[in-house]
């Protein structure tokens with residue numbers, strides 16, 4: 432299999448990422464399936480006393496949390512696999528520069544380079560700060576740190 436690609440990586444590197452991501456996809460799909468069954472079982476469990484209820488609610492919440500976490504991750508994994516097929520794997524979606532191999536080894540579904548990621552995180556914290564200031568008109572923070 433060959434990738435007609437702009438990707439900065441050689442085919443054999445892409446194949447490694449592809450098989451790793453496919454494995455991850457498989458594991459996540461199974462975990463999601465398990466969580467779905469667990470949630471259904473907890474929802475279907477018949478009348479119970481109050482102590483049972485709160486215990487059930489806690490495990491239901493835990494099941495929901497892991498379910499939605501895995502769903503989010505699965506979406507990213509699927510998108511990364513699509514980027515491999517499209518020959519866009521390893522290219523930053525923001526600046527179109529290469530995403531470092533180390534970053535992709537740590538986060539194979541990363542779709543932006545570390546610089547753009549840091550910038551967007553910085554942007555987010557500035558947005559949060561601005562929202563906070565908007566709701567707290569009494570707070571005075573030197574404008575220089577907002578830029």
Ligand SMILES: [Zn+2]
Pocket residue numbers: 523524525526527528543544545546547548
């Ligand atoms: Zn970038």
